[in-house]
Amino acid sequence: MKYLSTRQGAPAAGFSTAMDHGLAPDGGLYVPEAFPVFSMHHFAAEFSLPELAERLLSPYLEGDPLQAHLKKICKAAFDFEIVLKNLKNQTALLELFHGPTAAFKDIGARFLAECLSRLPVSGARDRLVLVATSGDTGGAVAAAFHRRPGFEVAILFPKGKISPRQQQQLTCWGENIRAYAVAGNFDDCQRLVKAAFADKTLRARRPLLSANSINIGRLLPQQVYYAWAALAYRRQFHQNAGFVVPTGNLGNAVASLWTQRIGFPIASVALATNANQSILDYFRTGEWQPKETVSTLANAMDVGNPSNMERLIHLYPNLKDLKRDVRVFSVSDREISQTIELGPSEYNEVWCPHTATAVAARKQLASPQWVIVATASPAKFDTIVEPLIGRKVAIPPALAALLTRASNVIEISSEVGELEKIIG
Numbered sequence: 245m246k247y248l249s250t251r252q253g254a255p256a257a258g259f260s261t262a263m264d265h266g267l268a269p270d271g272g273l274y275v276p277e278a279f280p281v282f283s284m285h286h287f288a289a290e291f292s293l294p295e296l297a298e299r300l301l302s303p304y305l306e307g308d309p310l311q312a313h314l315k316k317i318c319k320a321a322f323d324f325e326i327v328l329k330n331l332k333n334q335t336a337l338l339e340l341f342h343g344p345t346a347a348f349k350d351i352g353a354r355f356l357a358e359c360l361s362r363l364p365v366s367g368a369r370d371r372l373v374l375v376a377t378s379g380d381t382g383g384a385v386a387a388a389f390h391r392r393p394g395f396e397v398a399i400l401f402p403k404g405k406i407s408p409r410q411q412q413q414l415t416c417w418g419e420n421i422r423a424y425a426v427a428g429n430f431d432d433c434q435r436l437v438k439a440a441f442a443d444k445t446l447r448a449r450r451p452l453l454s455a456n457s458i459n460i461g462r463l464l465p466q467q468v469y470y471a472w473a474a475l476a477y478r479r480q481f482h483q484n485a486g487f488v489v490p491t492g493n494l495g496n497a498v499a500s501l502w503t504q505r506i507g508f509p510i511a512s513v514a515l516a517t518n519a520n521q522s523i524l525d526y527f528r529t530g531e532w533q534p535k536e537t538v539s540t541l542a543n544a545m546d547v548g549n550p551s552n553m554e555r556l557i558h559l560y561p562n563l564k565d566l567k568r569d570v571r572v573f574s575v576s577d578r579e580i581s582q583t584i585e586l587g588p589s590e591y592n593e594v595w596c597p598h599t600a601t602a603v604a605a606r607k608q609l610a611s612p613q614w615v616i617v618a619t620a621s622p623a624k625f626d627t628i629v630e631p632l633i634g635r636k637v638a639i640p641p642a643l644a645a646l647l648t649r650a651s652n653v654i655e656i657s658s659e660v661g662e663l664e665k666i667i668g
């Protein structure tokens with residue numbers, strides 16, 4: 245399997261190379277040159293997550309040196325629970341937050357770390373994983389790389405724009421992990437990371453790796469839980485489910501659409517966004533116009549210029565086809581709050597603000613067969629959630645362990661010059 249750039253100006257690359265580059269040399273994003281096609285009768289039996297992961301991902305790694313390690317990689321990356329539970333009628337909930345940092349990004353980050361640590365090393369200096377985060381990516385990447393020999397991690401997050409517990413998860417590691425509070429928003433953080441990758445002089449100093457969802461190594465494994473949940477839903481209800489996906493940078497959403505494309509039983513996909521409306525406007529006008537980021541309660545989705553938009557357009561070059569398969573909803577902070585407030589009485593659930601956008605979008609969808617994707621534990625957003633529901637949220641044990649560690653932050657401006665310090 246080869247990977248091509250969405251901008252068609254870079255040579256085809258194997259999986260390892262595409263993962264190592266992060267962004268393609270022409271500034272585009274890597275996409276598979278052709279999608280594998282699976283026939284569902286091979287998936288009639290029930291598989292464990294690591295088994296399903298190995299089967300699904302094998303064609304994507306075909307011909308790559310890492311293919312020989314895929315079984316071990318999947319076993320190590322998919323070692324925590326993913327839960328599909330029935331909510332009401334035929335609406336189900338896919339809980340992706342039972343990993344070490346209590347958000348779905350643990351899955352992609354762990355797979356990426358397992359893959360990268362099996363690549364041959366060149367040069368004497370440690371590889372630097374450079375990551376911009378709107379809240380959850382940084383923690384997941386830090387957890388996945390903490391104490392991994394040969395790697396350092398630099399996390400850039402927007403100062404004052406993430407929840408205290410999210411911040412703790414970025415800043416509590418020490419050793420090979422550094423966290424930078426950038427005076428700016430998430431798009432500023434992302435701009436700095438992109439500038440570093442585009443700068444040949446900086447890149448010559450030490451090997452840089454990206455761990456944002458632009459990295460193909462994070463996106464591919466996210467298909468696994470969609471495939472697993474789609475199959476489990478079908479076994480139970482004898483119908484295909486649609487997925488309602490809380491959406492920011494569009495990584496999770498693109499993964500769901502790729503899973504549908506390769507043959508898994510997904511009826512359709514609904515994107516739940518917050519007040520950041522660039523995706524909604526694209527659906528309305530057909531013009532792609534990135535916007536300034538708006539801060540919302542669902543901060544991990546505060547993205548005005550979603551980096552995976554190019555992959556979405558690559559998958560659906562024609563807006564008409566996109567609108568046939570995918571719907572978009574924009575959910576206001578008011579609706580997020582109301583949904584969280586009603587969660588215990590309506591569903592006997594406590595929602596994180598991101599999951600709440602999907603719950604709110606679900607209410608606007610007609611047919612009953614939907615799986616709401618729950619992307620984070622509400623305990624990460626206690627300062628938002630607890631006042632709304634009027635009680636404490638239980639803290640998952642993994643999160644509790646991180647909250648007691650000492651924290652360390654380095655403050656920087658949003659000027660490109662800061663990259664000198666970060667890369668060293």
Ligand SMILES: *Cc1c(COP(=O)(O)O)cnc(C)c1O
Nearest residue numbers: 380492493494495496544619620
């Ligand atoms: C990152 C994140 C999202 C958005 O996912 P994308 O892949 O960027 O669209 C949604 N919810 C939570 C909790 C997140 O951390």
